[in-house]
Amino acid sequence: MKTLEAFGTRGSFPRRTFLKRAATLSTIAGAPWLVPSSVLGANAPGNRITVGFIGCGNQSTIDLPAFLGHDDCQVLAVCDVNTASFGYKTPDQFLGRKPAQERVNAFYASHKASGSYKGCDACNDFREVLARTDIDAVAIVVPDHWHAPMVAMAARAGKDVYCEKPLSLTVSDGQAMVKAVRQHRRILQTGSHYRSSxxxxxxxxxxxxxxxxxxxxxxxxxxxxxxxxxxxxxxxxxxxxxxxxxxxxxxxxxxxxxxxxxxxxxxxxxxxxxxxxxxxxxxxxxxxxxxxxxxxxxxxxxxxxxxxxxxxxxxxxxxxxxxxxxxxxxxxxxxxxxxxxxxxxxxxxxxxxxxxxxxxxxxxxxxxxxxxxxxxxxxxxVSNPNRTVDAGKYHIPDHVRNFLDSVKSRRDPIEPVEVxxxxxxxxxxxxxxxxxxxxxxxxxxxxxxxxxxxxxxxxxxxxxxxxxx
Ligand SMILES: NC(=O)c1ccc[n+]([C@@H]2O[C@H](COP(=O)([O-])OP(=O)(O)OC[C@H]3O[C@@H](n4cnc5c(N)ncnc54)[C@H](O)[C@@H]3O)[C@@H](O)[C@H]2O)c1
The missing domain is CATH 3.30.360.10 (Dihydrodipicolinate Reductase; domain 2)
Known part of the structure; x- marks a missing residue:
């Protein structure tokens, strides 16, 4: 049985290597796909997969750093209907789009010689994220009643999706998500991250x-x-x-x-x-x-x-x-x-x-x-056979790595939409x-x-x- 290892990648690719590899994979698979320009992001810096992060609450405190930790990915926008407040899982958790934006900017600033970075946008309405042509993929980390409509809209907008578990609110929602993801040939990773443990x-x-x-x-x-x-x-x-x-x-x-x-x-x-x-x-x-x-x-x-x-x-x-x-x-x-x-x-x-x-x-x-x-x-x-980052307590960085590799290879991740x-x-x-x-x-x-x-x-x-x- 083939493991994902066969398709696994690690670290960042020079853009040319990625295109060559993607073209080879398309020939091997005989699949009628092309590397969409959105995979590279029209305005993406270098060869990074550009990400819009939707939902900056409790689970974002684990998922957002998991995306930031991979240097072939860049979070260009965060989105939440809450500007900023206390009162999440614990009363003292202070979360929302503003703190998330500050967190992303501070992270990228700490990796720049200038020590400053202000490139991460923050918005209230996720449709602004979906409308951006320079964003390749979205992380959907919002309550479950939003998963299906957001995944369907993201798929229609040509975005690949990392969607938190439980994938759906109802069985019928799940069926609709399968249909949307397959119809628009998107990659979807379910956030059931234990599969990467x-x-x-x-x-x-x-x-x-x-x-x-x-x-x-x-x-x-x-x-x-x-x-x-x-x-x-x-x-x-x-x-x-x-x-x-x-x-x-x-x-x-x-x-x-x-x-x-x-x-x-x-x-x-x-x-x-x-x-x-x-x-x-x-x-x-x-x-x-x-x-x-x-x-x-x-x-x-x-x-x-x-x-x-x-x-x-x-x-x-x-x-x-x-x-x-x-x-x-x-x-x-x-x-x-x-x-x-x-x-x-x-x-x-x-x-x-x-x-x-x-x-x-x-x-x-x-x-x-x-x-x-x-x-x-x-x-x-195996979702991340060549681990390049600390897997943390829950192996979420590995699960995200597996998603990013799938975005590049156009092969299903470890927990695709049907699963x-x-x-x-x-x-x-x-x-x-x-x-x-x-x-x-x-x-x-x-x-x-x-x-x-x-x-x-x-x-x-x-x-x-x-x-x-
Ligand atoms: N993988 C895991 O082990 C794990 C653990 C905890 C939560 N989760 C999942 O993550 C998801 C979020 O859970 P949570 O605990 O972070 O909830 P939360 O309420 O703490 O955070 C959700 C955030 O989404 C925002 N939001 C709601 N509707 C929105 C919209 N339309 N657009 C933008 N933002 C919106 C909320 O304002 C909130 O800040 C759930 O599906 C949950 O099951 C997964």
Missing amino acids: PDYRRACQLVRNGRIGQVKRILTQVAEINAVDPGPGWQPMPVPDGFDYELWLGPAPWAPYHKDRCLYRFRFNLDYSGGQVTNFGAHSNDAAQWALDMDGSGPVEFEDLGSEWPPAGGLYNTATKTAFRARYANGVELVCQTAKPGFGIRFEGSDGWVEYGYQGLKTHPESLKTSTFGPNDILLP GHRSASVCHLGNIVMRLKRKLRWDPAREQFVDDAEANRMLARPIRLPWRL
């Missing part, structure tokens, strides 16, 4: 190669809700200065402003996200899909295992306790539940088990941890079964529930005009 890959590779025998059960964890619902008595608040609430809501149903609806805490309201099931499940259920070679498919049955939901009337309406079972066609069971420490996967087989999570990799027998793989084994792709869509789907289907609390059969080829019109209606949500996919 060596131990996560190793866990999946051990399972794929039968090292724990026949897989019986997979346990996936999601974290508890880490915010306090203002409760049924919540009152609308005035929109703060410098915060474009209408553009924050975008395609979601209109609702009065409350601070706990928006920054970071959007993930606990079903209008904007799927709760911890999609938030953490986009990592843990993604491992199940990868290890079982189910990237283009999914389970065939879903069942609630006693999930719990908050009382009606509060601001938060996502599951307070996740608990569902899914079954794949080969009989393997996946049990997804709220558990401590909040992120982890355990694969149980007839001859042993493998665990991966915050605590790292654990195996039984212990020897699996260091066992080697030969040429006849299935080798999962991100299918992993998110497992989480969405889990949410649906936990809401309906009856057994559901799923047809992964048709992406429809079998004989259940009500469940099928929950695969899509209306989008508020003028936004569309």
Whole structure:
């Protein structure tokens, strides 16, 4: 099996080398693509991939430095509907487009002899970023309800996309994203960055190669809700200065402003996200899909295992306790539940088990941890075989590296749009079964529930005009 290594690149290319390599790859692949001028960026300095960074909140504190760290990439603009404020994941996080702009300018200034740089623009409206012909790619690091419309618009505008996980808000959103990305021949990397982590890959590779025998059960964890619902008595608040609430809501149903609806805490309201099931499940259920070679498919049955939901009337309406079972066609069971420490996967087989999570990799027998793989084994792709930067705690720089290499080679990255869509789907289907609390059969080829019109209606949500996919 080919690994991405075969197509991997590192560091920066002289422009001529890149064009030569790209032309060679196009011939090898026999694919009808040309290097679009936008890949180089009409006004890009040198040969860098130029990036517009959309969404300067909590996750930007990790994703933005991951882009800045690669010297063949340049962030030309940052965008956020929030100018600058406290009140993100922690009360003292001060974020928004202005601090992000300062961060980018300070970073590039520190690499210049003059010690100054003011080249990064900041805007409120992401359509300004998409309209720029000198921007090749965008990072979409905004709440989940915006992912599908932004990805579709970015694809139409000819931009390659790094989009945070969970890729979609609904199954139908994911299908639309696949269509848009493929129709416009764009590269999309899903931000499920654990795929770029060596131990996560190793866990999946051990399972794929039968090292724990026949897989019986997979346990996936999601974290508890880490915010306090203002409760049924919540009152609308005035929109703060410098915060474009209408553009924050975008395609979601209109609702009065409350601070706990928006920054970071959007993930606990079903209008904007799927709760911890999609938030953490986009990592843990993604491992199940990868290890079982189910990237283009999914389970065939879903069942609630006693999930719990908050009382009606509060601001938060996502599951307070996740608990569902899914079954794949080969009989393997996946049990997804709220558990401590909040992120982890355990694969149980007839001859042993493998665990991966915050605590790292654990195996039984212990020897699996260091066992080697030969040429006849299935080798999962390595996203950054020639690491040039510090991989950080979560290997996000490697995941971004893999994206940048894909932008150059026009080959799919380690988690392309279809894969991100299918992993998110497992989480969405889990949410649906936990809401309906009856057994559901799923047809992964048709992406429809079998004989259940009500469940099928929950695969899509209306989008508020003028936004569309
Ligand atoms: N890969 C990971 O492990 C990981 C971890 C945390 C979050 N995430 C994902 O990152 C995304 C953002 O999460 P977060 O925790 O950073 O949320 P956040 O609320 O802290 O930040 C999101 C930012 O997007 C801005 N925004 C909203 N709508 C916008 C629009 N139309 N245009 C421009 N900016 C807009 C908000 O003002 C906010 O500053 C989510 O999809 C989340 O699931 C991924």
